[in-house]
Amino acid sequence: MTETNRQYLLKARPVGLPKATDFELVSTPPVKPAAGEVLVGVEYLSLDPAMRGWMNEGRSYVPPVKLGAVMRALGVGRVIESADPAFKAGDYVSGGFGIQSHATVPAKDCTKIDIGLAPLPTYLNVLGMTGMTAYFGLLEVGLPKAGETVVVSAAAGAVGATVGQIAKIKGCRVVGIAGGPEKCRWLTEDLGFDAVIDYKAENVAKALRVAAPQGIDVYFDNVGGEILEACLAQINLRARIVICGAISQYNATEAPKGPANYLSLLVNRARMEGMIVFDYADRYHIAAQDIAGWMKAGKLKGKEDIVEGLKTFPETLLKLFSGENFGKLILKV
Amino acid sequence: MTETNRQYLLKARPVGLPKATDFELVSTPPVKPAAGEVLVGVEYLSLDPAMRGWMNEGRSYVPPVKLGAVMRALGVGRVIESADPAFKAGDYVSGGFGIQSHATVPAKDCTKIDIGLAPLPTYLNVLGMTGMTAYFGLLEVGLPKAGETVVVSAAAGAVGATVGQIAKIKGCRVVGIAGGPEKCRWLTEDLGFDAVIDYKAENVAKALRVAAPQGIDVYFDNVGGEILEACLAQINLRARIVICGAISQYNATEAPKGPANYLSLLVNRARMEGMIVFDYADRYHIAAQDIAGWMKAGKLKGKEDIVEGLKTFPETLLKLFSGENFGKLILKV
Numbered sequence: 242m243t244e245t246n247r248q249y250l251l252k253a254r255p256v257g258l259p260k261a262t263d264f265e266l267v268s269t270p271p272v273k274p275a276a277g278e279v280l281v282g283v284e285y286l287s288l289d290p291a292m293r294g295w296m297n298e299g300r301s302y303v304p305p306v307k308l309g310a311v312m313r314a315l316g317v318g319r320v321i322e323s324a325d326p327a328f329k330a331g332d333y334v335s336g337g338f339g340i341q342s343h344a345t346v347p348a349k350d351c352t353k354i355d356i357g358l359a360p361l362p363t364y365l366n367v368l369g370m371t372g373m374t375a376y377f378g379l380l381e382v383g384l385p386k387a388g389e390t391v392v393v394s395a396a397a398g399a400v401g402a403t404v405g406q407i408a409k410i411k412g413c414r415v416v417g418i419a420g421g422p423e424k425c426r427w428l429t430e431d432l433g434f435d436a437v438i439d440y441k442a443e444n445v446a447k448a449l450r451v452a453a454p455q456g457i458d459v460y461f462d463n464v465g466g467e468i469l470e471a472c473l474a475q476i477n478l479r480a481r482i483v484i485c486g487a488i489s490q491y492n493a494t495e496a497p498k499g500p501a502n503y504l505s506l507l508v509n510r511a512r513m514e515g516m517i518v519f520d521y522a523d524r525y526h527i528a529a530q531d532i533a534g535w536m537k538a539g540k541l542k543g544k545e546d547i548v549e550g551l552k553t554f555p556e557t558l559l560k561l562f563s564g565e566n567f568g569k570l571i572l573k574v
Numbered sequence: 575m576t577e578t579n580r581q582y583l584l585k586a587r588p589v590g591l592p593k594a595t596d597f598e599l600v601s602t603p604p605v606k607p608a609a610g611e612v613l614v615g616v617e618y619l620s621l622d623p624a625m626r627g628w629m630n631e632g633r634s635y636v637p638p639v640k641l642g643a644v645m646r647a648l649g650v651g652r653v654i655e656s657a658d659p660a661f662k663a664g665d666y667v668s669g670g671f672g673i674q675s676h677a678t679v680p681a682k683d684c685t686k687i688d689i690g691l692a693p694l695p696t697y698l699n700v701l702g703m704t705g706m707t708a709y710f711g712l713l714e715v716g717l718p719k720a721g722e723t724v725v726v727s728a729a730a731g732a733v734g735a736t737v738g739q740i741a742k743i744k745g746c747r748v749v750g751i752a753g754g755p756e757k758c759r760w761l762t763e764d765l766g767f768d769a770v771i772d773y774k775a776e777n778v779a780k781a782l783r784v785a786a787p788q789g790i791d792v793y794f795d796n797v798g799g800e801i802l803e804a805c806l807a808q809i810n811l812r813a814r815i816v817i818c819g820a821i822s823q824y825n826a827t828e829a830p831k832g833p834a835n836y837l838s839l840l841v842n843r844a845r846m847e848g849m850i851v852f853d854y855a856d857r858y859h860i861a862a863q864d865i866a867g868w869m870k871a872g873k874l875k876g877k878e879d880i881v882e883g884l885k886t887f888p889e890t891l892l893k894l895f896s897g898e899n900f901g902k903l904i905l906k907v
Contacts, residue, residue, distance in 0.1 A: 302841050465837070484840045499832030504798070507817045507848035508635045515840030 246271045248341030249554050251306045255296055257494045258562060261555040263296070264312065271343035274324040279351060281334060281344045283318040285547070287365040288554075288570040290463075290561050293491040302517050311339035312554075317354065317364045318344070318574075328353070335364050340554050342574050358533060366569040367403055367532055367543040370518055374485060375403035376528040377521040379461060380411075382483045382514050387412030389458035390477075392449070394468050395488060396437065397424035399543075399569035404461045405434050406541045413459070416452045418445060418468060420564045427567075432542065446471040459483070465490045466498060473505040480511040492562055544568030579604045581674030582887050584639045588629055590827045591895060594888040596629070597645065604676035607657040612684060614667060614677045616651040618880070619905040620698040621887075623796075623894050626824040635850050644672035645887075650687065650697045651677070651907075661686070668697050673887050675907050691866060699902040700736055700865055700876040703851055707818060708736035709861040710854040712794060713744075715816045715847050720745030722791035723810075725782070727801050728821060729770065730757035732876075732902035737794045738767050739874045746792070749785045751778060751801060753897045760900075765875065779804040792816070798823045799831060806838040813844040825895055877901030 245268045253263045274280045295306050295313050306313050316338035320328050325348030328334065336351040338344035354364045366372065378400075385391050391408040395401040396417025405428065408415045417428045417437045425437040436452035438445055445468055449457070456477040462469050465487030476482070490497035506513055521528070535541035546568045548557045553572070560566040578601045586596045607613045628639050628646050639646050649671035653661050658681030661667065669684040671677035687697045699705065711733075718724050724741040728734040729750025738761065741748045750761045750770045758770040769785035771778055778801055782790070789810035795802050798820030809815070823830035839846055854861070868874035879901045881890045886905070893899040 300841075302843075470832075484837070486840070487837055490837070496834045497837070499803075499834040499836050501829045501832040503832050503836070503846070504817070504820055504823070504830070504848070506846060507819070507850070508633075510635075510848050510850055510853060512845055512847040513836070513839060514845040515837070515843050517840070517843055520843060 244271055244343060245269070246341055246343035247551055248339065249312045249551070250309055251296060251312050252308065254298060254308070255293075255492075258492045259293065259296065259555065259558060264555050266552060271321075272345040274322055274345050277325050277348055278345055279320050279325055279328050279334070279348050280322040281316075281318045281336070281338060281346065281351070282321045283316045283338045283342055283344055283574050285317050285362050285365055286338070286340060286551075286572040286574060287315040287369065287371075288558050288561060288572055289315070289370075290486055290488045290491060292558065293562070302519075311341050313337060314340050315365060315370055316344070317361050323348070333361065335369060340551070340572075342551055359536070362545045362547060362569075362571050363543055365571055366399055366545055367536065367541060368529055371399040371569055372403055372532050372543075373521060373525050373528050374516075374518040375400050375407060376532065377518060377524075378483050378485050378516045379404045379407050379459070381521070382516045383459040383461055383481050385411050385413050385459045388414075390414045390416065390453045390455055391459040391461065392416045392418065392453060392457050392472055393461040393463070394418040394472075395463035395486075396428055396434070397567060398463060400485060401461070401463055402428070402432060402544065402568070403541070406432055406535075408459070409433050410535060410540055414453070414455070416449070424567060427544075440468060446474060449475050456480075461485060462487070464488050470500050470502055473500055473502050476505055476509050476511050478509050478511070480509055482511065482513040484513060484515040488562065545571050547571045547573050549573045577604055577676060578602070579674055579676035580884055581672065582645045582884070583642055584629060584645050585641065587631055587641070588626075588825075591825045592626065592629065592888065592891060597888050599885060604654075605678040607655055607678050610658050610681055611678055612653050612658055612661050612667070612681050613655040614649075614651045614669070614671060614679065614684070615654045616649045616671045616675055616677055616907050618650050618695050618698055619671070619673060619884075619907060620648040620702065620704075621891055621894060621903040621905055622648070622703075623819055623821045623824060625891065626895070635852075644674050646670060647673050648698060648703055649677070650694050650702075656681070666694065668702060673884070673905075675884055692869070695878045695880060695902075695904050696876055698904055699732055699878055700869065700874065701862055704732040704902055705736055705865050705876075706854060706858050706861050707849075707851040708733050708740060709865065710851060710857075711816050711818050711849045712737045712740050712792070714854070715849045716792040716794055716814050718744050718746050718792045721747075723747045723749065723786045723788055724792040724794065725749045725751065725786060725790050725805055726794040726796070727751040727805075728796035728819075729761055729767070730900060731796060733818060734794070734796055735761070735765060735877065735901070736874070739765055739868075741792070742766050743868060743873055747786070747788070749782070757900060760877075773801060779807060782808050789813075794818060795820070797821050803833050803835055806833055806835050809838060809842050809844050811842050811844070813842055815844065815846040817846060817848040821895065878904050880904045880906050882906045
């Protein structure tokens, strides 16, 4: 092993938007895998809004990344050396590799992937956690029925675009909320959304009355804040609001703003429910089969926004919070 | 008919707390029932937090009370004259009679009640909408399981006290949040709550850590505001929050405050869901049977706070919002 593992450590807990100085890029020799471990040459890393939460101290659905530890991230790559019978050198795998070029991880935390079926980055997008989040969040928490209206925010983001396409497959009217004409055009022209709202150019509440004239039955929320309030104001009886994320709030330095009109849930006997994709791990394979089938049938497309260079990590991550990324944000190592 | 119908009309839409001048007391001759109607001599009227919402303009689960119309209220009384074969003079009935002494209403909107089974005011409390709200809200939305921790706010209010007792019957650990030592003592000593928090004397968040050491599985929210936030911060995985009311917000003249920590729903994969009792009308009789059985077995008690005099309506109503009432607030006509 003459190679070097370049890795980004979390050096400080960010206040507001993460800064370059919150991380440190270090070079170390790759760690030889012990029994039951594999050494993976990481090729692509998934950059996700949830990462911002992992940088904070305090109780959450996973423990925070420790200061001085490699920043947590999902990735895909190729086994360089295996000390576990389940894998051999050359196997393509996905797992929680962290922001580094060479990850030594327990074999049981890796999943073999078939690059004959789809290109490697797809396993970080619609065939990865992104696709799983969209699939289970929409279908198991949102419970859309054919003919209902589904609204999704951050619709040109990786999860949002997948949610919208699955909702179309299920026969719903789909309204996407996204920022900028290019993203909006992509959603309607390429992905078949019924309507889009450009939140940077339009009043969302007003535009929703036109785009969702029958009201909202399912709102898949990735953003929180004012857009959540605008949707709450226009939900139907027994509507379901899926709380998947709240990207507008992740970098808030003041207490985040709760939805002032949450009593719309009372008036409409509606439900707001949170979801975390890990809870569905025992059924990922079912979702992956469905999604792969839809991709093959041309009904579901993934779009990746791939940025080259592990060392760009701190600034590339910020594209998520500025809304600059277009499709699934991926770092090519 | 030589009697006079005294009635309170809604004269102005209140801003903040309702004032005496928002209502007008008028005397008119009782209206002779047309075919299909009954004239009811109203004996008791139910005063409920929800009435504040009915006074506001705007879309809700029922239309607002029109300016100049009799203020809407549930009541019980005795049929004076019937023009419908389903009722005869002397029958005891409940219905939406409004704040008046003589109500002429469609017979189909009245329900016959058996005063051999329970005294008349009980039909505005645990055998009325109060009991139905507690029963269906807790059991069908809260879905408590034996051994779980149920927290209820406004616990010494009519709905809250019933929720807590039903949760005890179902084998839960029950924590009530109420204001003042007298109410708190009643909840533990008379109703068998496991713990109480006096929100006027204690820090609710801190007290919850002691009173609900295993965390909160079901929170039945009657109040909103800071207490909702304190409970959201201590919910367990897959917790259910029943949104039944938000009395802390009903008289707000600024935009109500949403729960800033609603992302606890995400972290805990929890659910917040609104309920309106009217949705369960086809099963009121089932709930009433259960509740009557529990009363007979000494497992469920109702407490009424009865104020005499129709003319006291405007000031009596305010007891709800000051937290002054103790048990179900009822106006004796």
